[in-house]
Amino acid sequence: MPFREIERFSLSYLQVLDEKGNLDTDLEPKLSTDELLRVYRAMFLAREADQRMLKLQRQGRLGTFAPCTGQEAAVCGPTLAMSPRDWFVGAFRELGGRLMRGESLARALLYYNGCEEGNALPASARTLPVAIPVGSQIPHAVGIAYAVKYRGEKDTAVVTFFGDGATSEGDFHEALNFASVWQVPAVFICQNNHWAISVPRRMQSHSRTLAQKAIAYDMPGVQVDGNDVLAMYRATREALDRAYSGKGPTFIEAVTYRLMMHTTADDPNKYRAEDEVKAWWERDPLVRFRRYLEGKGLWNETMQTALAEEITNGVEAAVKELEGRTGIKPDAPFDHIFGTRHQLIEEERAEFLAGLERRKEAGHD
Amino acid sequence: MPFREIERFSLSYLQVLDEKGNLDTDLEPKLSTDELLRVYRAMFLAREADQRMLKLQRQGRLGTFAPCTGQEAAVCGPTLAMSPRDWFVGAFRELGGRLMRGESLARALLYYNGCEEGNALPASARTLPVAIPVGSQIPHAVGIAYAVKYRGEKDTAVVTFFGDGATSEGDFHEALNFASVWQVPAVFICQNNHWAISVPRRMQSHSRTLAQKAIAYDMPGVQVDGNDVLAMYRATREALDRAYSGKGPTFIEAVTYRLMMHTTADDPNKYRAEDEVKAWWERDPLVRFRRYLEGKGLWNETMQTALAEEITNGVEAAVKELEGRTGIKPDAPFDHIFGTRHQLIEEERAEFLAGLERRKEAGHD
Amino acid sequence: MTRLTMVQALNLALDQEMKRDDRVLLLGEDVGVDGGVFRVTDGLYEKYGGSRVIDTPLAEATILGSAIGMGLAGLRPVAEIQFSGFSYLISAQLECHASRYRSRSQGVWTVPLVVRMPYGGGVRALEHHSESREATFAHFPGVKVVIPSSPRNARALLAAAIRDPDPVIFMEPIRSYRAFREEVPDAEEVMEIGKAQVVQEGKDLTVIAWGAMMRPTLQAATEVHEARGAGVEVIDLLTISPLDVGTIVGSVAKTGRCVVVQEAPRSFGVASEIIALINDRTLLVLEAPVRRVTNYDVVTPYFGRELLYLPDAQRIQEAIEETLDY
Amino acid sequence: MTRLTMVQALNLALDQEMKRDDRVLLLGEDVGVDGGVFRVTDGLYEKYGGSRVIDTPLAEATILGSAIGMGLAGLRPVAEIQFSGFSYLISAQLECHASRYRSRSQGVWTVPLVVRMPYGGGVRALEHHSESREATFAHFPGVKVVIPSSPRNARALLAAAIRDPDPVIFMEPIRSYRAFREEVPDAEEVMEIGKAQVVQEGKDLTVIAWGAMMRPTLQAATEVHEARGAGVEVIDLLTISPLDVGTIVGSVAKTGRCVVVQEAPRSFGVASEIIALINDRTLLVLEAPVRRVTNYDVVTPYFGRELLYLPDAQRIQEAIEETLDY
Numbered sequence A, B: 001m002p003f004r005e006i007e008r009f010s011l012s013y014l015q016v017l018d019e020k021g022n023l024d025t026d027l028e029p030k031l032s033t034d035e036l037l038r039v040y041r042a043m044f045l046a047r048e049a050d051q052r053m054l055k056l057q058r059q060g061r062l063g064t065f066a067p068c069t070g071q072e073a074a075v076c077g078p079t080l081a082m083s084p085r086d087w088f089v090g091a092f093r094e095l096g097g098r099l100m101r102g103e104s105l106a107r108a109l110l111y112y113n114g115c116e117e118g119n120a121l122p123a124s125a126r127t128l129p130v131a132i133p134v135g136s137q138i139p140h141a142v143g144i145a146y147a148v149k150y151r152g153e154k155d156t157a158v159v160t161f162f163g164d165g166a167t168s169e170g171d172f173h174e175a176l177n178f179a180s181v182w183q184v185p186a187v188f189i190c191q192n193n194h195w196a197i198s199v200p201r202r203m204q205s206h207s208r209t210l211a212q213k214a215i216a217y218d219m220p221g222v223q224v225d226g227n228d229v230l231a232m233y234r235a236t237r238e239a240l241d242r243a244y245s246g247k248g249p250t251f252i253e254a255v256t257y258r259l260m261m262h263t264t265a266d267d268p269n270k271y272r273a274e275d276e277v278k279a280w281w282e283r284d285p286l287v288r289f290r291r292y293l294e295g296k297g298l299w300n301e302t303m304q305t306a307l308a309e310e311i312t313n314g315v316e317a318a319v320k321e322l323e324g325r326t327g328i329k330p331d332a333p334f335d336h337i338f339g340t341r342h343q344l345i346e347e348e349r350a351e352f353l354a355g356l357e358r359r360k361e362a363g364h365d
Numbered sequence C, D: 001m002t003r004l005t006m007v008q009a010l011n012l013a014l015d016q017e018m019k020r021d022d023r024v025l026l027l028g029e030d031v032g033v034d035g036g037v038f039r040v041t042d043g044l045y046e047k048y049g050g051s052r053v054i055d056t057p058l059a060e061a062t063i064l065g066s067a068i069g070m071g072l073a074g075l076r077p078v079a080e081i082q083f084s085g086f087s088y089l090i091s092a093q094l095e096c097h098a099s100r101y102r103s104r105s106q107g108v109w110t111v112p113l114v115v116r117m118p119y120g121g122g123v124r125a126l127e128h129h130s131e132s133r134e135a136t137f138a139h140f141p142g143v144k145v146v147i148p149s150s151p152r153n154a155r156a157l158l159a160a161a162i163r164d165p166d167p168v169i170f171m172e173p174i175r176s177y178r179a180f181r182e183e184v185p186d187a188e189e190v191m192e193i194g195k196a197q198v199v200q201e202g203k204d205l206t207v208i209a210w211g212a213m214m215r216p217t218l219q220a221a222t223e224v225h226e227a228r229g230a231g232v233e234v235i236d237l238l239t240i241s242p243l244d245v246g247t248i249v250g251s252v253a254k255t256g257r258c259v260v261v262q263e264a265p266r267s268f269g270v271a272s273e274i275i276a277l278i279n280d281r282t283l284l285v286l287e288a289p290v291r292r293v294t295n296y297d298v299v300t301p302y303f304g305r306e307l308l309y310l311p312d313a314q315r316i317q318e319a320i321e322e323t324l325d326y
């Protein structure tokens, strides 16, 4: 159009350690050995847990779950950057991050085995339970960030994770708008894993990047190599620092890939090509990061073997814990429907328990 | 951030005839005298209707309505660009445009007097009824545009209007995303009148412009002087041509101002300064356009007086028609609840009518 | 003691709760400088500032969604939805989250919040500004639904809702906002959520109503009493969910006859649930079917026809008399 | 005639209607290449192409919102909401527009569309994947709500819904998707919306159920018959709104005893409305209170506890026997 230009916008991309192992030392974050090994360990644990959980699920010993394989860097990198004061508001595909936040694998397994008890991590961990309705947790993050700002809590921010599919939901848009208007300490991390079940990224949005959606809110936005844990750490670190210093929210698009099925109920062969998947296995975030650690002399085959064994044992212990637990309280739903007592609810509880009793007597179930 | 730039975006502004009457002849649309006078007339009628309706409302002879004074160019300009094949999907503040689409003032008054009959413009007019839930009509426009594309209807597009406040709703975002993914012939016209009831534009979104929201969808977007009817015509014309030729949707931000109250139930003195309102009266779209017509020798005082008289008479006739109408069918809601007949509904209708009958007999009401 | 309208009484409750507890904050469209389109939040922006009386962008889902976040973080947000006709936009956040965080986390996470919304017809309003859809919210487990009927109980119930540990949908009858005044004590007053109130005792028939239907109901009860001396017991539901079974069933067990007055369309409304409760627990004492006086199963007509559809004192009176005569 | 699962029968209905009328198109998440997460739309993308079987972006409100636009423009969209647990996102478009265009415009604008959604529990699914909230939609005037219970009626009702001039919420019981097969004629079959079906006659008691509750209900009815020879009449509701008063009331007037089986939480559910209808029209023939067998007023628990909460054949049988013995 022959009209007068009034605004310009630009969008950047961040990669620190590329697929071939090339490192941009200017951008390399200064992380201690402890930190580097902590995040590697978490990524590896998440990967192993996926494998084991898939087997359990196939054997009918676990319910449906959403594997995170391929996205370990995109979730664990940001989580490493977070302090325990920060809030973790996730979706349903961030096992590695949740485990770093103090969740135990045994508890996660309990959740995937159909028990609310699996969500009962103490509130002090500032890690919300899994949120299944796509995008619906993003407004919660904004509200929490508002509370942080309202109370003047120092060095505290809220990090929320969601998928590429979530960017299509109204909740995403409304929440980013609120966050920007309110200038709250929030970091929005979009896990662009290229698929929302069977719908590819390009059918989810006609925009060239997802990061550019931040422009709609005049919010800083950046596209990051989501399989590069150093880049993800760095982008989140900067976003958190901005948040801590009162400069408002940031949007991060992590470009990554869901290497496995959407959930254990899904068959990706129906909708995507082997080749594409293979190409992304070449960019495996774990392999890339392990080489980096090895290059730094921080990691070797022996350590890897030891870690693998330790994690296998840990996972087995968690499965044992899961399967060894004794009875859940059948009427817990009545305990947790309201914070106050009501005659109607208590009468229904009594009816429910009497029914259970009759069954027991009759020898049913 | 020291990151690699990957994308650039730019945003333009369109003005053809500025506040001082300066005309950019390169951009001036080629409109016939008929067209110019048609749109002036519509703008003037809308303005006059507001005045008269306000009086009626204050006298208790009309229900709540949303005056459009100040926004005549932003609505009538686009409507002039539309053909009868195009669909008009409005919100609640586009009286001038609706009248141009074949709505009669008498019918509009009936609507504002609490009768659904006021919405019963034939479907062939391709003008949807007023939509009150903010932003909710935008998805309808996209669905209609999909139907147009699906059927391969030639030279047909859908134009939808909504306010600055509407851009905050999830419906806005979802609809623009769908439109862009589907590349349907739709034109989104945001009436940025600077206020959503008492909430100013800058508290609605932290973005510098509303037009830049189009970048989130890689949709062409432009900011236009909404008080410049020639610019509004031109921007819409180009967007329609793009739509007709299969190039997809366009987003237009019309920068204008709501000169009167939000609705007749609102008191703007509570939240905005006289000065601001005065400054915008200086940019009155009617005055600007009348000068342009006069400059072209197409308009003069005599014509203005004649038009004023004609319109006053027309408005009075419409009021007479409204107030002279005899009884509405009391049970019409039962006729139009479903397109099929159901025992439950018919029994309720009978009960309703019997109750009315009893009241009549008892001399009530 | 001052004679206040419901709008003033609600304003008083908000003011007192905000003074008492700085975790309480308000958010919504036009609740700030404008004081709310009905003036319920008038003066609070000036008193407590823009960070506690928040004019939000125009997006209901995220008004609730961010309030949920505030609640999770320990604040006590009071969200306003400008008209209940737009409250369907909050359904998902309400059902999927507000109502579930407690059970989902076995009590670790709770969402103490209030959603205030004006509802109901009879004020010549535009489309979407006159519905009464309390049943929709009441069917969501984990949500409390409260509807005051007078300035005094509005004030005391709003205070209770704000202090309640659960999400409370607080529906305010527009028609009663300014229709009458009532003495409201200056000192704090907090009513218990989950309790109905017998506002008038009687032995011959029970009428159950709530919200704006209370006034025509009381009028009808008086007329029936004057016309034929019948003792009509009138129950003001006040809490729609969870229902106060004890009070409802106790009264009907005594009178054996019952009329329920509901502003909403008939089917799948609150009246049906009351009838089901009576059926469950005290059917055999009934000497007549429970009568429902309701709107019909049609889209609420625009105000040109609206009054023909809303229950009024005359329809209520007819139903009472027919039930007495049954 | 082929023996089909419900999933296959629904697929057949879609295929036949799409073949018959090119105004019919499908839209939703994963309905295209993937064939729907339950495979209901399997093969249709390949057959009718991406412009008639549309994989939409992930946004339920606009799946319905754009379907409304398509309906207004004369198409006959069939939208899929992937699970009814996410259907609250469509509430606003449904209540504010789909249900109202007809009345708003006095019949000038209509919205013929179907919203399909799998619903209900019992399949060890994740949170939000097991609710049954038909009452929420049924309370919106202007919306029809249909729930099939078997492959054959699923197919015939879906065809009817697609041809219906009004918005139809079509809820598909997940538990019945593949649980059993039934003969489904190859030739078109269209059932009338608004009609319940007496699937088994009996003179002693009426049981009313719908959706996935039909199978345990029939099992319970058989067991009661075998145990004590009682004649249990079983009604499959099929249409939830508008309810088929005639069939319901006719049956109860005959048997004098009634049990209603509802998968949803008890309060403010469909069972209450049925009880209210019975109260209105045939109360005095009742020889016992109508029994409700329902879930409880709690958030549907995760699958670890779910089966304790859903009505099953044993609970239904107990309720039938108690009602017979009353």
Ligand SMILES: Cc1ncc(C[n+]2csc(CCOP(=O)(O)OP(=O)(O)O)c2C)c(N)n1
Residues within 6 Å of the ligand: A093, A132, A133, A134, A135, A162, A163, A164, A165, A166, A167, A191, A193, A195, A196, A197, A258, A262, D029, D058, D060, D082, D083, D086
């Ligand atoms: C509101 C809502 N709609 C639909 C679903 C069903 N569903 C679960 S995950 C998913 C795709 C999500 O895609 P994305 O946001 O990219 O996250 P990813 O699964 O790739 O991690 C869908 C459609 C849901 N959980 N919530």
Ligand SMILES: Cc1ncc(C[n+]2csc(CCOP(=O)(O)OP(=O)(O)O)c2C)c(N)n1
Residues within 6 Å of the ligand: B093, B132, B133, B134, B162, B163, B164, B165, B166, B167, B191, B193, B195, B196, B197, B258, B262, C029, C058, C060, C082, C083, C086
């Ligand atoms: C969903 C919804 N929420 C709230 C309202 C009440 N309301 C009516 S108009 C309005 C402001 C609209 O602002 P804008 O979109 O800028 O349009 P304008 O009124 O300025 O033309 C509000 C909040 C509504 N009609 N719909």
Ligand SMILES: [Mg+2]
Residues within 6 Å of the ligand: A163, A164, A165, A191, A192, A193, A194, A195, A196, A197
């Ligand atoms: Mg994804």
Ligand SMILES: [Mg+2]
Residues within 6 Å of the ligand: B163, B164, B165, B191, B192, B193, B194, B195, B196, B197
């Ligand atoms: Mg505006």
